[in-house]
Amino acid sequence: MSITYLEAIREAQYEALRSDPNVFLYGQDISTFGGAFKATKNLSREFPGRVFDSPISEDAMIGMAVGAAIEGARPIIEMQFADFSSVGFNQIVNQAATLYWRTNTPCPITIRMPSGGTAGSGPFHSQSMESIYAHYPGIVILTPATVEDAYWMLLESVKLNDPVIFCEHKFLYYHLKSEGFGEALPIGKARIARPGRDATVVAYSAMLHEALKSAEELQMDGYQVEVVDLRSVKPMDTDTILASVSRTGRLLAVGESFPWGGVTAEIIARVSSEAFHMLDAPPMRLNSKDTPIPYHPNLWKTHRPTTSSITAALRTLLRY
Amino acid sequence: MSITYLEAIREAQYEALRSDPNVFLYGQDISTFGGAFKATKNLSREFPGRVFDSPISEDAMIGMAVGAAIEGARPIIEMQFADFSSVGFNQIVNQAATLYWRTNTPCPITIRMPSGGTAGSGPFHSQSMESIYAHYPGIVILTPATVEDAYWMLLESVKLNDPVIFCEHKFLYYHLKSEGFGEALPIGKARIARPGRDATVVAYSAMLHEALKSAEELQMDGYQVEVVDLRSVKPMDTDTILASVSRTGRLLAVGESFPWGGVTAEIIARVSSEAFHMLDAPPMRLNSKDTPIPYHPNLWKTHRPTTSSITAALRTLLRY
Amino acid sequence: MMWMKCTISIVPATSTLHSPDVAVHADMREDFLKTLRCIILSRILEEKLGSLYRAGGRIVGGVYLGRGQEAFSAAAGNNLRYGKDIYGPLIRDQAGRIAYGEPLLDAMRTYLGVITGPMRGRDGNIHRGRPREGCMAMISHLGSLLSVVAGALFARRLRGTLGDTVGATSIGDGGTSTGAFHEGLNMAAVEKLPLVISVANNQFAYSTPTSRQYACEDLVDRARGYGIEGYSVDGTDLLACVATFRTAFARARAGHGPQMVVGKLLRLGGHGEHDDASYIPDSARHKHEARDCIEVAKKQAIDLGWITEAEIRTWEEESRREVDAAQAIASKEPTPDPYRETWHALSTSELVEGQHG
Amino acid sequence: MMWMKCTISIVPATSTLHSPDVAVHADMREDFLKTLRCIILSRILEEKLGSLYRAGGRIVGGVYLGRGQEAFSAAAGNNLRYGKDIYGPLIRDQAGRIAYGEPLLDAMRTYLGVITGPMRGRDGNIHRGRPREGCMAMISHLGSLLSVVAGALFARRLRGTLGDTVGATSIGDGGTSTGAFHEGLNMAAVEKLPLVISVANNQFAYSTPTSRQYACEDLVDRARGYGIEGYSVDGTDLLACVATFRTAFARARAGHGPQMVVGKLLRLGGHGEHDDASYIPDSARHKHEARDCIEVAKKQAIDLGWITEAEIRTWEEESRREVDAAQAIASKEPTPDPYRETWHALSTSELVEGQHG
Ligand SMILES: Cc1ncc(C[n+]2csc(CCOP(=O)(O)OP(=O)(O)O)c2C)c(N)n1
Ligand SMILES: Cc1ncc(C[n+]2csc(CCOP(=O)(O)OP(=O)(O)O)c2C)c(N)n1
Ligand SMILES: [Mg+2]
Numbered sequence A, B: 001m002s003i004t005y006l007e008a009i010r011e012a013q014y015e016a017l018r019s020d021p022n023v024f025l026y027g028q029d030i031s032t033f034g035g036a037f038k039a040t041k042n043l044s045r046e047f048p049g050r051v052f053d054s055p056i057s058e059d060a061m062i063g064m065a066v067g068a069a070i071e072g073a074r075p076i077i078e079m080q081f082a083d084f085s086s087v088g089f090n091q092i093v094n095q096a097a098t099l100y101w102r103t104n105t106p107c108p109i110t111i112r113m114p115s116g117g118t119a120g121s122g123p124f125h126s127q128s129m130e131s132i133y134a135h136y137p138g139i140v141i142l143t144p145a146t147v148e149d150a151y152w153m154l155l156e157s158v159k160l161n162d163p164v165i166f167c168e169h170k171f172l173y174y175h176l177k178s179e180g181f182g183e184a185l186p187i188g189k190a191r192i193a194r195p196g197r198d199a200t201v202v203a204y205s206a207m208l209h210e211a212l213k214s215a216e217e218l219q220m221d222g223y224q225v226e227v228v229d230l231r232s233v234k235p236m237d238t239d240t241i242l243a244s245v246s247r248t249g250r251l252l253a254v255g256e257s258f259p260w261g262g263v264t265a266e267i268i269a270r271v272s273s274e275a276f277h278m279l280d281a282p283p284m285r286l287n288s289k290d291t292p293i294p295y296h297p298n299l300w301k302t303h304r305p306t307t308s309s310i311t312a313a314l315r316t317l318l319r320y
Numbered sequence C, D: 001m002m003w004m005k006c007t008i009s010i011v012p013a014t015s016t017l018h019s020p021d022v023a024v025h026a027d028m029r030e031d032f033l034k035t036l037r038c039i040i041l042s043r044i045l046e047e048k049l050g051s052l053y054r055a056g057g058r059i060v061g062g063v064y065l066g067r068g069q070e071a072f073s074a075a076a077g078n079n080l081r082y083g084k085d086i087y088g089p090l091i092r093d094q095a096g097r098i099a100y101g102e103p104l105l106d107a108m109r110t111y112l113g114v115i116t117g118p119m120r121g122r123d124g125n126i127h128r129g130r131p132r133e134g135c136m137a138m139i140s141h142l143g144s145l146l147s148v149v150a151g152a153l154f155a156r157r158l159r160g161t162l163g164d165t166v167g168a169t170s171i172g173d174g175g176t177s178t179g180a181f182h183e184g185l186n187m188a189a190v191e192k193l194p195l196v197i198s199v200a201n202n203q204f205a206y207s208t209p210t211s212r213q214y215a216c217e218d219l220v221d222r223a224r225g226y227g228i229e230g231y232s233v234d235g236t237d238l239l240a241c242v243a244t245f246r247t248a249f250a251r252a253r254a255g256h257g258p259q260m261v262v263g264k265l266l267r268l269g270g271h272g273e274h275d276d277a278s279y280i281p282d283s284a285r286h287k288h289e290a291r292d293c294i295e296v297a298k299k300q301a302i303d304l305g306w307i308t309e310a311e312i313r314t315w316e317e318e319s320r321r322e323v324d325a326a327q328a329i330a331s332k333e334p335t336p337d338p339y340r341e342t343w344h345a346l347s348t349s350e351l352v353e354g355q356h357g
């Protein structure tokens, strides 16, 4: 029985609702309709009175989740698209993320954000916001790249006593399949997705798969590229990255969000500062281009990093 | 006649209103009251009908500025504190910042953001948001550190046909004085605030002054620390930074915003990638701590970088 | 000359009390027929877009149609002068756009993503606009366009170019729950701007029924709380819509501040063409609001003796030819070439950064 | 037994029509006197805070007082049970906090920034709270607390722990213009939560007069648009406030959904203690709303024969002693030590990152 990334997200919510009566779901169109992507399909039927259609009020959705969490509930909030969290931004970064530090009150909320680009989705249904949220203290940012992580990390998120931004990639929803959920890996730890000795690519979410394809391509040329799946953007598992770079001496960081600042800059800053002498070549990074995300697939394919742009960057890095 | 940083901001707005009838000011309490910090003092009297008190509606304030800009006006919007721009975030990053790219329509709006920490201001009246806005395509982020830049860069912002986030530092408002406005430097270019040959500190806004004091301190120990004033966070003047690092071989990036991602990570990523072999020591960075900004001065002083923490970091860097 | 009564309940706002019924005058004939022509064209264009979507291949991204909302949308757009007034159309305003004067090619080119269209493949479908000509290009975030339209009017008043121009924008029942909508509307009211806001209450926001969206009886009950004038109209009744918007626009132009027109109707289709709307219960499909406004309007026009069935058929044929012609042109035009794209998000090209890293 | 008429206009909401006048019953005596005691204590505490601020040295950051708003605030807080009901006080709710049962020491310790206070020097002044005991700790962003209070009530209903508990929160005239307030209130209405919202219309938002904040006649006109019950009350009249909130809380507890109580009053001071409020025109200072609610309340109580001047003086002396005692305790307590601070923004300490770079 093969399970998609999207089904894993549904199953994790099923399991969270089943195992803890304090869990509830709140989001636009998630009840009988099952959500814009069907990530909550049937859950309102299976758990009557625990899955709610929300008004189009992202600010209030997050605020209400914080209030509910204070009272001991563990809400899962679905943003219809990550892009719309921009109108719930204040409640995320200033209300949810500061609650524990200010008042010693844990804030166990999970905000599911369907993230990332797909062809034809345009500037406002394609965004990757992990770099924005990770800048703020007080939030955990998860970016699962596999069916297994989608399942286990979502379940873990709900159990965590802190706000979690769960960035699930829309491009992986239907494409990515697995035979089961495997084993849970700990949150906050990166994973060597493919071992190698010539260069390290650090990637996450959909970009992991582009990086893996790239590593595969380069293997034909005799290169062994190591691919690290970050899994969690904040905290970022610096130790695993440094260990990999210490073996390969070369680093390429790949992310889908905008190029200024963000995940890839943070990776490079950490490696350069903490493992400078392990680097045999200048570290490199690849991000989307510095414009809004284009609607037309012709443009979109060039806007984000792809297997071929990763391969090209790696060739430069390996030749250095 | 000595002029403060705050007065420079008032004067620039005066001059902008005087020289272009399309300029208007919109913000909370900025009309007869002259603004929470008095940055618009008397302007409503001097320019009747062009300085407006706004409802407490940051989202609508930015939206209305975009509409006005489309019609050829050049609004200056005052956020009462940078921190409150979090509720205007969507209009900034998705409406204003995408307008030109999407529709070929310039969006000349200037958003003034009283930024940064002062003692006793707490988590929601102390934030530095330049790292957040700079992540997005389509916006210019200015961070003046001097009275001269406060004046000229604000005037330039209003003339620019793109959205500008003007991060003015509250800590500098009254403290910083100058004898005049001097000469305008071009926007997008950094400045060598103090020449040196042993290490480069890249800083901006209030942190520039901490870095300068630090350089002064270290001079007594015989070190020549070069201090670069970034001036503009986006675009970031990589050339000037690289040229400095090529002379000194050592880099410390200092910023007041939160430590994950942001300006200092971007500086280090650029230098490591583009001038790897010029570095004689691992690049370093200093930011605030990874918690909300504390209310009590005891905590606040430790939370943000200061002359003493910069000096300590520089000693490590110089000894390397 | 025939007279007909249509039911328009114009709700009293802060200061002004409107008469609750408006009679249909002969001088509505011209507006009515012009609008009818637009909604026929709109429906035919949208049917084409829907079938192109289902056929696959040419349209990229989603298709969001205004079926059932044409009368309400066009009756508003009909009061706007292209190039003079300001329009901020939303998701289901194809008919309003046509009435306003947006060229059919703009729609077709944008759906096909060709570079000749106003969005040049950078953005798509309903997000199109030509802001400098007065047609705003919505972002997806619901509610956030209102303040932009308000700002354009504000700037005109400031610069002395307002004259008798007016602005108009739309929102759905779902969009009224956004903070952006509230802030924008309140600000427009405070500034007393000449703005007409159409609230298309089509009973659903995607799949969400109004019972999960608001708790008031009628969204027009909000007008008073903003201190603006409000109208409630049967959105399936073109005559009523034309009469109501005529009043609302006249009052906006005359300086009475924002006017909120709430139209009750039903979305006659899915949220987008990917959606079969199976969640809409049969009970809703049999209510008065489920009437097809185009059929209602045709009958009204024929009953009033303003047009014949044959004339309508001629319009339909003409519309089909117009749509086919637009499609024929647009489908031959080039899609964007990423290697010719400048990738400049700033108009000040000196400030555009190169690639770093 | 004396009867007195006070003017409470209770505005009709969607479904319920309240009688426009309420008579003062003897059974109000207890609530009235309890509230009067609270507002006297609140005023004395705030005077102390103001003088500490002006003296300089001990209080860090700003001081924001509720002078003139005590009656309105306390009449709400008096209906809340500490540790049972949920309270989301705002800027000018010192009196409400006292009536609710927040210890005086919490206020004093927070203003002095000592680590024994609920905020431990991490946040200050009016931002204090003990969320797990039901007292929310506001962030500065106006309007954003409403949905948090709503969420707490929502969770209780979901978990079956709601019982007869209720929630209450406040907003100013200025705060009503925020999108957050609109979204939160609308959501609370949709969820029909037992929530009382006090709108303290004190005529100014910092320096901004209401004419630049909203265009409706009375903010209570908004209630109908949310489908909730609304009340308009003279905020300087403690009797009226006690009577109105009593009804509102009773109806909230009885399942009638959110209740909005708009109080008309004037801020009798600056926005904060740094502000001389010179922008408030003399005309405003001479209006009915400029009455000092404490003086009004004292007179009401004496006129009703519920208390004597001597008893009031005793209360004042007791209050002064309470305040001095709190100050004496708090001012000896330690301020935060940065080297003992863990700097952990997450409760899950394994996920806290070290310093990098
Ligand atoms: C702020 C925001 N949240 C969510 C969405 C996703 N979304 C797009 S359309 C829609 C439903 C809109 O309903 P309504 O306003 O009633 O308009 P209708 O589609 O019925 O015309 C939603 C939830 C959005 N566009 N913006
Ligand atoms: C979203 C937001 N914008 C701006 C501010 C700054 N601010 C703090 S208090 C205040 C005025 C509040 O006025 P009102 O709501 O009427 O309350 P009052 O002070 O009169 O009690 C402003 C503008 C804020 N706190 N939040
Ligand atoms: Mg709808």
Ligand SMILES: [Mg+2]
Binding pocket: D172, D173, D174, D200, D201, D202, D203, D204, D205, D206
């Ligand atoms: Mg006020």
